[in-house]
Amino acid sequence: MKSTYSPLFDQIALRSGLELKNRIVMAPMTNFSSNDDGTVTQDELAYYARRSKGVSAVITACTYVTPNGKGFPGEFAGDRDEMIPSLASLAKAIRDEGAKAILQIFHSGRMVPPNLVNGDVVSASSVPAEAEGSPVPRELSAGEIEEIIAAFGETTRRAIEAGYDGVEIHGANGYLIQQFFSPHSNRRTDQWGDRLAFPLAVVDEVKKAAARAGRPFAVGYRFSPEEPETPGITMADTLDLIDALKEKELDYLHVSLNEFWAKPRRGVNDLRSRLEIIKERAGDKVPVIGVGSIYTADDAMKALGTGVDMVAVGRGLIIEPDWVQKVESGREETIAVKIDKEAQEKLVVPDPLWQAIINTPGWFPGV
Numbered sequence: 001m002k003s004t005y006s007p008l009f010d011q012i013a014l015r016s017g018l019e020l021k022n023r024i025v026m027a028p029m030t031n032f033s034s035n036d037d038g039t040v041t042q043d044e045l046a047y048y049a050r051r052s053k054g055v056s057a058v059i060t061a062c063t064y065v066t067p068n069g070k071g072f073p074g075e076f077a078g079d080r081d082e083m084i085p086s087l088a089s090l091a092k093a094i095r096d097e098g099a100k101a102i103l104q105i106f107h108s109g110r111m112v113p114p115n116l117v118n119g120d121v122v123s124a125s126s127v128p129a130e131a132e133g134s135p136v137p138r139e140l141s142a143g144e145i146e147e148i149i150a151a152f153g154e155t156t157r158r159a160i161e162a163g164y165d166g167v168e169i170h171g172a173n174g175y176l177i178q179q180f181f182s183p184h185s186n187r188r189t190d191q192w193g194d195r196l197a198f199p200l201a202v203v204d205e206v207k208k209a210a211a212r213a214g215r216p217f218a219v220g221y222r223f224s225p226e227e228p229e230t231p232g233i234t235m236a237d238t239l240d241l242i243d244a245l246k247e248k249e250l251d252y253l254h255v256s257l258n259e260f261w262a263k264p265r266r267g268v269n270d271l272r273s274r275l276e277i278i279k280e281r282a283g284d285k286v287p288v289i290g291v292g293s294i295y296t297a298d299d300a301m302k303a304l305g306t307g308v309d310m311v312a313v314g315r316g317l318i319i320e321p322d323w324v325q326k327v328e329s330g331r332e333e334t335i336a337v338k339i340d341k342e343a344q345e346k347l348v349v350p351d352p353l354w355q356a357i358i359n360t361p362g363w364f365p366g367v
Helices: 003-009 042-050 081-095 142-161 176-181 197-210 235-245 274-282 297-304 315-319 323-328 351-358
Strands: 024-026 057-064 100-106 166-171 218-223 252-255 288-291 310-313
Touching: 003 297, 003 323, 042 081, 057 081, 057 166, 081 100, 081 142, 100 142, 100 218, 142 166, 142 197, 166 176, 166 197, 176 197, 197 218, 197 235, 218 235, 235 274, 252 274, 274 288, 297 310, 310 315
Parallel strands: 024 057, 024 310, 057 100, 100 166, 166 218, 218 252, 252 288, 288 310
Antiparallel strands: none
């Protein structure tokens, strides 16, 4: 490889003892391709295996921790022990190609299509999302909240039994954990009206389960730094969240962004990118994974130059499954940066995901 890019291949040891061979991870991306019973399909296994040869870790698409937490059609399940063999097949597909397997766990809350949960859409409070046609969710009882927290721990146990190297708590993209943190969706007056209470309770439960793994097992946390709604999460809120999370001895924080260099909307008087501000606040307490429109080796190096510890590549790895290998072998100039709309089979992309890509203009370069 060219020496310019050697920092991308520095190893990193996480707090849990998990060792990553380089600084590039595959970002979690929904693929809509699981079986109706919640099991992983052969197409999904092939898709993940094709992208697991170069990256140090693969963060899977999210799996739901309770039946009413399912967020999408074609999503694989982690809510019951019967799913352990399915989960294990995915972990093995990733690990057999040399990457660590990180299972992303979540509950969709009010973002679920009602037909997937027999109409019982739930959230922190009975406040619908602002998108037109969003259902009015039912406010969770205190007992139900405790059950969901316990379910995050149980799904972590299943991940351990299935052979994963860690879990990522999905507190981003408007799903239930974020709904508890957001002033838009959490209007409660009980103990769960403290907007940090639920996210931190989930972290504690997951870490308690991870401590029983008997081997290095990472716990990461993903969050979205701001919301467009008023009231909504601001950068000031996010800095408070980081202050709380960095005391939890997590293996990493993962910022959910479409664009790495996006700047804050509100809440701070700072002209730097959100990721630079977040990394500064996290300091040396917890590594930060940056993400967002990383397509070339130069994009990744520029991102690392901000101080983030790792870079997640999502769409870039769908467009170019050999992204890491090409940089490592000095062929970075041959990395494809636009989707080849005639190359579904070559790129090993399941049909539901492929249809979403080619029918969503602007989502991927080249579409």
